[in-house]
Amino acid sequence: MRIAVLGTGAVGRALAGRLAELGHEVSIGTRDVAATLAQTAVDGMGNQPFTVWAQAHTQVPLLTFADAAAGAEVVVNATSGTVSLAALTAAGSDNLAGKPLLDISNPLDFSKGFPPSMSVPDTDSVAERIQAAFPTALVVKTLNTMTATLMVYPRQLADGDHSAFLSGNDAGAKALARELLESFGHTDIIDLGDITTARGAEMIMPLWLRAMGALGTSIFQFKIVR
Amino acid sequence: MRIAVLGTGAVGRALAGRLAELGHEVSIGTRDVAATLAQTAVDGMGNQPFTVWAQAHTQVPLLTFADAAAGAEVVVNATSGTVSLAALTAAGSDNLAGKPLLDISNPLDFSKGFPPSMSVPDTDSVAERIQAAFPTALVVKTLNTMTATLMVYPRQLADGDHSAFLSGNDAGAKALARELLESFGHTDIIDLGDITTARGAEMIMPLWLRAMGALGTSIFQFKIVR
Numbered sequence: 259m260r261i262a263v264l265g266t267g268a269v270g271r272a273l274a275g276r277l278a279e280l281g282h283e284v285s286i287g288t289r290d291v292a293a294t295l296a297q298t299a300v301d302g303m304g305n306q307p308f309t310v311w312a313q314a315h316t317q318v319p320l321l322t323f324a325d326a327a328a329g330a331e332v333v334v335n336a337t338s339g340t341v342s343l344a345a346l347t348a349a350g351s352d353n354l355a356g357k358p359l360l361d362i363s364n365p366l367d368f369s370k371g372f373p374p375s376m377s378v379p380d381t382d383s384v385a386e387r388i389q390a391a392f393p394t395a396l397v398v399k400t401l402n403t404m405t406a407t408l409m410v411y412p413r414q415l416a417d418g419d420h421s422a423f424l425s426g427n428d429a430g431a432k433a434l435a436r437e438l439l440e441s442f443g444h445t446d447i448i449d450l451g452d453i454t455t456a457r458g459a460e461m462i463m464p465l466w467l468r469a470m471g472a473l474g475t476s477i478f479q480f481k482i483v484r
Numbered sequence: 485m486r487i488a489v490l491g492t493g494a495v496g497r498a499l500a501g502r503l504a505e506l507g508h509e510v511s512i513g514t515r516d517v518a519a520t521l522a523q524t525a526v527d528g529m530g531n532q533p534f535t536v537w538a539q540a541h542t543q544v545p546l547l548t549f550a551d552a553a554a555g556a557e558v559v560v561n562a563t564s565g566t567v568s569l570a571a572l573t574a575a576g577s578d579n580l581a582g583k584p585l586l587d588i589s590n591p592l593d594f595s596k597g598f599p600p601s602m603s604v605p606d607t608d609s610v611a612e613r614i615q616a617a618f619p620t621a622l623v624v625k626t627l628n629t630m631t632a633t634l635m636v637y638p639r640q641l642a643d644g645d646h647s648a649f650l651s652g653n654d655a656g657a658k659a660l661a662r663e664l665l666e667s668f669g670h671t672d673i674i675d676l677g678d679i680t681t682a683r684g685a686e687m688i689m690p691l692w693l694r695a696m697g698a699l700g701t702s703i704f705q706f707k708i709v710r
Contacts, residue, residue, distance in 0.1 A: 380602040420709040458691030465684030483646040484704035
């Protein structure tokens with residue numbers, strides 16, 4: 259499958275690398291290709307410069323948001339929730355039309371330090387804003403509730419015995435998202451319902467962040483025991 | 485231990501009943517004793533009139549918020565988060581001073597139907613507001629992340645293999661809360677940190693509510709797999 263991953267941070271790299279490893283034809287999208295290639299320092303989140311990752315993933319071309327989305331059958335939004343609408347606008351509404359759009363963003367505003375505040379009120383979500391701005395895209399919120407490495411290698415923790423969520427209005431797009439998650443190794447994938455249920459998935463972040471602080475690791479996951 | 489449970493809804497009844505069963509000297513507090521005793525109908529949440537519960541728990545006196553708190557060594561806030569400050573004000577700041585105050589409330593505003601909105605913004609929490617309003621009370625947020633019956637009988641689900649959280653500024657009050665939770669049967673009790681971490685525990689409610697809808701049951705629980 260031809261998949262565009264928008265965003266070159268830890269989440270975008272994890273998704274793009276894993277999807278390529280599974281045999282998909284993957285591109286990774288950025289706002290400014292030259293600027294991304296010019297990174298030389300470790301970023302504020304501890305990520306190596308993009309070129310370090312790119313050298314290990316030569317099968318994944320770095321393209322503009324628009325060029326990446328234009329050639330894709332499926333688009334993955336792995337940008338920060340505070341800039342996702344701008345990134346997808348740059349990708350171009352025509353390049354998203356009719357396509358499954360997996361939204362992995364979180365609406366975290368770190369501008370005032372830690373803990374971040376939510377950049378979207380509890381009566382809305384980034385996923386809903388994306389769906390409203392791009393009504394013909396088939397938005398599915400998923401995977402935002404865990405750290406990047408567990409998104410794509412879930413079996414490294416408790417042999418995958420933990421939960422992932424889906425929220426979206428299109429059953430076909432959710433089925434495709436479920437298939438991709440299963441190909442990563444996820445075994446407990448809960449369909450929460452329509453795109454408004456993404457509010458719940460996004461609002462779990464404050465607890466996630468405090469649990470990370472309490473546990474001293476990001477390698478943990480929520481499981482819905484039932 | 486002498487424990488006052490404030491609130492006569494499902495959560496207050498569950499806590500008061502279980503604490504009495506475990507041998508504590510428990511009272512249950514309400515705003516208006518006569519009005520609570522005059523209930524004759526099943527309420528909007530499906531709870532039987534209070535007197536039905538009271539007849540099965542004759543060892544638990546029904547008192548005003550103030551009378552219940554005055555005689556207690558530990559106070560449990562089992563009122564709705566939208567009225568907790570009013571209930572605790574009625575209980576009386578002198579009756580809370582220096583005492584562990586377990587806050588089990590959730591800031592859910594159902595005035596516009598389902599799903600409820602959060603009555604407190606993400607930069608605050610009911611627990612913090614209570615701590616700010618009653619600075620000498622030893623507030624511990626706990627148990628609000630699960631349905632009432634699992635708060636007090638956790639082993640009825642997966643033999644208790646799921647998580648509870650503590651948030652609070654006072655180590656002694658958190659140790660007491662942990663002891664009470666363990667006496668209920670909880671085995672995985674995670675201390676998230678100071679009272680500001682209650683934001684995370686309160687903001688999990690939107691996901692909890694949507695998971696309940698997706699699963700068709702309230703008998704489920706979050707587990708932090710690590």
